[in-house]
Structures are given as C-alpha cells and as structure tokens.
Amino acid sequence: MRAPSTTGHADGEQLRDHIAAELARARSRTALLTEVVDDADLMRQHSPLMSPLVWDLAHVGNQEELWLVRDVGGREPVRCDIDELYDAFKQPRRDRPALPLLPPAEARAYLGTVRDKVHDLLEAVSFTERPLVADGFAFGMIVQHEQQHDETMLATHQLRSGPAVLHAAPPPEPSARVGGSVLVPAGAFTMGTDIDPWALDNERPAHVVDLPAYVIDAAPVSNGQYAEFIADGGYTDPRWWSAAGWAYRVEAQLAAPLHWQPDSDGWAYRRFGRTERVRSDEPVVHVCFHEAQAYAAWAGKRLPTEAEWEKAARWDPATGRSRRYPWGDDDPTDAHANLGQRHLRPAPVGAYPAGASPLGVHQLIGDVWEWTSTPLRGHPGFTAFPYREYSEVFFGDEHRVLRGGSFGTDRSACRGTFRNWDYPIRRQIFSGFRCARDAHPDESHR
Structure with missing residues (x-):
C-alpha cells in the first residue's frame, strides 16, 4: 500500500506501523545479502566499480544515523568518527578497500544500535508539516536509500567469483x-x-x-x-x-x-x-x-x-x-x-x-x-x-x-x-x- 496519510491520530499510528514494517523489510534484505558470505568475502572488493559489501553495510547505517537519529531526532551521535569513511562523495569506490572500515561484527553492531534509536524516535516523532518529516518523508527516504544499496550489493554479488550463495x-x-x-x-x-x-x-x-x-x-x-x-x-x-x-x-x-x-x-x-x-x-x-x-x-x-x-x-x-x-x-x-x-x-x-x-x-x-x-x-x-x-x-x-x-x-x-x-x-x-x-x-x- 502507499504511505498512509497523517491526518488524525489513527492515521499517524498507521504511518508509524507502515514505516516500521518498511524499515524491517529493508534490513532483512540487507542481512540476507551480507550473511550469505564470510567476513573475508565481505571485506573483499570484487570489482573496482563496486565497494566491498561491508562498506555498503555500514554506509546504510551511517545515513540512517545522520538523517534520522541526528537530524530528525536531534539526538547525540552514535559514531561521528566514521562519517567521513562512509561519505560516498569523499571516498571513491575504487579506494574504499584501503580505508579503515568497520569489520563486519562491528558494522552489524553499529547498525543495530542506530536502529534501536530510530525505533525509539519513531514512537515519539510528530509528523508535522516540517517538510523533512511530513508524511514520514525522512523515514521513507532512508528506506529507499537502504533498498537502493541492497540492489547495489546484489550487483556486487553478480560480479563476485566463487560458488552460488544466493x-x-x-x-x-x-x-x-x-x-x-x-x-x-x-x-x-x-x-x-x-x-x-x-x-x-x-x-x-x-x-x-x-x-x-x-x-x-x-x-x-x-x-x-x-x-x-x-x-x-x-x-x-x-x-x-x-x-x-x-x-x-x-x-x-x-x-x-x-x-x-x-x-x-x-x-x-x-x-x-x-x-x-x-x-x-x-x-x-x-x-x-x-x-x-x-x-x-x-x-x-x-x-x-x-x-x-x-x-x-x-x-x-x-x-x-x-x-x-x-x-x-x-x-x-x-x-x-x-x-x-x-x-x-x-x-x-x-x-x-x-x-x-x-x-x-x-x-x-x-x-x-x-x-x-x-x-x-x-x-x-x-x-x-x-x-x-x-x-x-x-x-x-x-x-x-x-x-x-x-x-x-x-x-x-x-x-x-x-x-x-x-x-x-x-x-x-x-x-x-x-x-x-x-x-x-x-x-x-x-
């Protein structure tokens, strides 16, 4: 269904449920794409055209932190020390394997911490006429961003060598x-x-x-x-x-x-x-x-x-x-x-x-x-x-x-x-x- 209207309390609750479901659906796909290979495969660059899968993994969490935790929620940063590492404009894909990237376990823990804060925020946020949050736009933007990176990771899987894992x-x-x-x-x-x-x-x-x-x-x-x-x-x-x-x-x-x-x-x-x-x-x-x-x-x-x-x-x-x-x-x-x-x-x-x-x-x-x-x-x-x-x-x-x-x-x-x-x-x-x-x-x- 389409993202619900936010007029009235009931519709606001419907929108929260819709956002929570879409966030979970995106994260489930991200987990699938990153858990079917081992840590070495996650850290490897399979093509200079693509990032290591572990970069995409932490990047979706960093964008979620920047836009939802910090901007929409106005809350304290989780990991402001990694912002530059996961800035797609500052870090060309071909150079990303040489960066001090979060290893897989740390990246997954980071995503979990950010998502917990987003769930807390979602319970309290008011879907006001502020453009960034009206109709849940910022949450929808993050859902789409993660799904776009999931498609990018799927393209990386197509470029990787080795036996089938998907x-x-x-x-x-x-x-x-x-x-x-x-x-x-x-x-x-x-x-x-x-x-x-x-x-x-x-x-x-x-x-x-x-x-x-x-x-x-x-x-x-x-x-x-x-x-x-x-x-x-x-x-x-x-x-x-x-x-x-x-x-x-x-x-x-x-x-x-x-x-x-x-x-x-x-x-x-x-x-x-x-x-x-x-x-x-x-x-x-x-x-x-x-x-x-x-x-x-x-x-x-x-x-x-x-x-x-x-x-x-x-x-x-x-x-x-x-x-x-x-x-x-x-x-x-x-x-x-x-x-x-x-x-x-x-x-x-x-x-x-x-x-x-x-x-x-x-x-x-x-x-x-x-x-x-x-x-x-x-x-x-x-x-x-x-x-x-x-x-x-x-x-x-x-x-x-x-x-x-x-x-x-x-x-x-x-x-x-x-x-x-x-x-x-x-x-x-x-x-x-x-x-x-x-x-x-x-x-x-x-």
Missing part, C-alpha cells in the same frame, strides 16, 4: 503473447508528481509535457533479438554506433552483453555463480547505453526519451490521467512485476500481463532498468530537497536516465515517476532497454 525461485513463465509495438497518440500528459508522499526531489514537481505521436516496443528487447544484432556483425560495424559509443566499444573490446560467454551453438551466461544457457525470451540485461543505442539504430529505431517512457508507463487514455504505475495506483503485487530480488533474473517477455499499461505496453516496471536517450536534468521548477547531493549534483550531459526498475529493485524505490541514472558506459547494473520511433503520418492520425 537462491531464488525462477520467475513465472509467459502467460501472454507480447510482441511488436504500440502507438502512443499525440497529446499532453502529466509527468512527475506532487502527491506521492515519498517521491524524491528529482521526481517533482508534476508538470505537463506535450508529445507528438510515437511508437514504442510492447516489451523490452529480448536476448534472442539482441543475439540477432550480434550475429549480424553489430559489434563490428561502426555505422550503428555514435562516435563516443564506438570509441568505447573499441577501448573496452565489447563483443556481447556483460557476463555472456560463447557456447557451442549460441551463448551462455554466468549469473550469480551459475552458468546456464541464455534464454532467448528474457529481456537482455547488462548492456550499456552505447550498446542499447547501437542496437536501436541497427533495428531502424531509437531509444525512447524519458518523457516518452513515462507517458507509455503512466498515461491512461480513458481518463487522461497519469497513474502511479502502468496498471493503476496500487503498489505492485507478485502478479504485476518482477521486483525485490524475488527472482534472480528477468522474467520472460509476457510473464506479467496484469502489469501492462492501458495501451498494452508490458513489463515497464521491474525486470530490467531501461535506458532512455535523455540526460539527467531537473524537472521544470525543480528544487533540491533535502540535499543537493541526492540528484542535483549529477545534472548534466554525463549521465543518462534509466527508468522502470529491475528484478533487483524494491517496490519502495520503484514507481512510474522514479528516476535512476548512470554513466553511458555502465554495464554492471541490471540494465536493458526497449526501442521507440517517431510515428509515421498515417499512424499518427489513427
């Missing part, structure tokens, strides 16, 4: 035939939000965007479709690539998505310690923006803009209203989307018909983060809150926006307005894409 049931099999593309009619829609109580600053404010008609794929690009691009020489033909993309392809010697390995008659994939055949109907994952852009050019299409993605995901042609999710305003259930590490892979195309948009666009939420062509900017009227470093410092041409969440994204950090971003060369994230194109004149008048 286990999950396979996603559902397809129950709908999905293919082709969908026409999105010309017209205005409301992008962003003013009403979602835990929406972050870059999702705000709501504003009207008027788009010409366009066509968008009904599903993310699949492994089978992407394998056709590879087989057709897509990685060796510079005409499909931007200048920056081709330069990176050559420099990094890209020849297939990350973790793909040639098999006897196709491709295999190393996933969380297991090697298996690439399944043709799964959305392709672990491709960078440049690869997605090259595939789209090869297919005679392009990547959607961020506004096009959001209109396809939220706009209801029957009412003209923008929903929270493709299926409506209610939070995702297991029938709607592949989220929350419930499965350790994208679900095959057609597995979630209940999650489709009114126009018939499928799997916009969950499975794979979807690259868009849009650089990260603030919406018109953007105001940084509660600190510039959450998103404003990343605005510019260096980052591209991704939308929709992945199988590793929690529902608390994924909605129709949620915005992710990364460098165009990033492939360790759970990133895929779908294509779009301009509508032809005869299509746009249907």
Whole structure:
C-alpha cells in the first residue's frame, strides 16, 4: 500500500506501523545479502566499480544515523568518527578497500544500535508539516536509500567469483503473447508528481509535457533479438554506433552483453555463480547505453526519451490521467512485476500481463532498468530537497536516465515517476532497454 496519510491520530499510528514494517523489510534484505558470505568475502572488493559489501553495510547505517537519529531526532551521535569513511562523495569506490572500515561484527553492531534509536524516535516523532518529516518523508527516504544499496550489493554479488550463495525461485513463465509495438497518440500528459508522499526531489514537481505521436516496443528487447544484432556483425560495424559509443566499444573490446560467454551453438551466461544457457525470451540485461543505442539504430529505431517512457508507463487514455504505475495506483503485487530480488533474473517477455499499461505496453516496471536517450536534468521548477547531493549534483550531459526498475529493485524505490541514472558506459547494473520511433503520418492520425 502507499504511505498512509497523517491526518488524525489513527492515521499517524498507521504511518508509524507502515514505516516500521518498511524499515524491517529493508534490513532483512540487507542481512540476507551480507550473511550469505564470510567476513573475508565481505571485506573483499570484487570489482573496482563496486565497494566491498561491508562498506555498503555500514554506509546504510551511517545515513540512517545522520538523517534520522541526528537530524530528525536531534539526538547525540552514535559514531561521528566514521562519517567521513562512509561519505560516498569523499571516498571513491575504487579506494574504499584501503580505508579503515568497520569489520563486519562491528558494522552489524553499529547498525543495530542506530536502529534501536530510530525505533525509539519513531514512537515519539510528530509528523508535522516540517517538510523533512511530513508524511514520514525522512523515514521513507532512508528506506529507499537502504533498498537502493541492497540492489547495489546484489550487483556486487553478480560480479563476485566463487560458488552460488544466493537462491531464488525462477520467475513465472509467459502467460501472454507480447510482441511488436504500440502507438502512443499525440497529446499532453502529466509527468512527475506532487502527491506521492515519498517521491524524491528529482521526481517533482508534476508538470505537463506535450508529445507528438510515437511508437514504442510492447516489451523490452529480448536476448534472442539482441543475439540477432550480434550475429549480424553489430559489434563490428561502426555505422550503428555514435562516435563516443564506438570509441568505447573499441577501448573496452565489447563483443556481447556483460557476463555472456560463447557456447557451442549460441551463448551462455554466468549469473550469480551459475552458468546456464541464455534464454532467448528474457529481456537482455547488462548492456550499456552505447550498446542499447547501437542496437536501436541497427533495428531502424531509437531509444525512447524519458518523457516518452513515462507517458507509455503512466498515461491512461480513458481518463487522461497519469497513474502511479502502468496498471493503476496500487503498489505492485507478485502478479504485476518482477521486483525485490524475488527472482534472480528477468522474467520472460509476457510473464506479467496484469502489469501492462492501458495501451498494452508490458513489463515497464521491474525486470530490467531501461535506458532512455535523455540526460539527467531537473524537472521544470525543480528544487533540491533535502540535499543537493541526492540528484542535483549529477545534472548534466554525463549521465543518462534509466527508468522502470529491475528484478533487483524494491517496490519502495520503484514507481512510474522514479528516476535512476548512470554513466553511458555502465554495464554492471541490471540494465536493458526497449526501442521507440517517431510515428509515421498515417499512424499518427489513427
């Protein structure tokens, strides 16, 4: 359910219960990701692109202390001596293994102490109109922060060597035939939000965007479709690539998505310690923006803009209203989307018909983060809150926006307005894409 309103005593108690449950749910996932490996593995850096897992572990506790214990609660610091160690802006990921990090047992004890203080605070806090605490925003921000780091730790698990330590049931099999593309009619829609109580600053404010008609794929690009691009020489033909993309392809010697390995008659994939055949109907994952852009050019299409993605995901042609999710305003259930590490892979195309948009666009939420062509900017009227470093410092041409969440994204950090971003060369994230194109004149008048 959505974070409850805080009008009245009963609703205030409902909000406290909701926050407590969300905090516990996030911490349970953090524990799972950090308790399945030994201390040496927690302290090890598995890739220079990622932190040691133990850094993420203590970092989520430090952010919880900074924002909830100290700022919201106005209470004495628990460990102000470690603030700089766990400042993501002061400590680049590649340098973190050399820092005097808290060892695992000490990190876990620190998280427990902070959480005890937060529980005490939650019993006493008044959800006033102070923006940081209204509707429990600061608590929601911390829940989302921890879940985002849990997804980051899941990506670290994908990069680690050794036997499998994570286990999950396979996603559902397809129950709908999905293919082709969908026409999105010309017209205005409301992008962003003013009403979602835990929406972050870059999702705000709501504003009207008027788009010409366009066509968008009904599903993310699949492994089978992407394998056709590879087989057709897509990685060796510079005409499909931007200048920056081709330069990176050559420099990094890209020849297939990350973790793909040639098999006897196709491709295999190393996933969380297991090697298996690439399944043709799964959305392709672990491709960078440049690869997605090259595939789209090869297919005679392009990547959607961020506004096009959001209109396809939220706009209801029957009412003209923008929903929270493709299926409506209610939070995702297991029938709607592949989220929350419930499965350790994208679900095959057609597995979630209940999650489709009114126009018939499928799997916009969950499975794979979807690259868009849009650089990260603030919406018109953007105001940084509660600190510039959450998103404003990343605005510019260096980052591209991704939308929709992945199988590793929690529902608390994924909605129709949620915005992710990364460098165009990033492939360790759970990133895929779908294509779009301009509508032809005869299509746009249907």
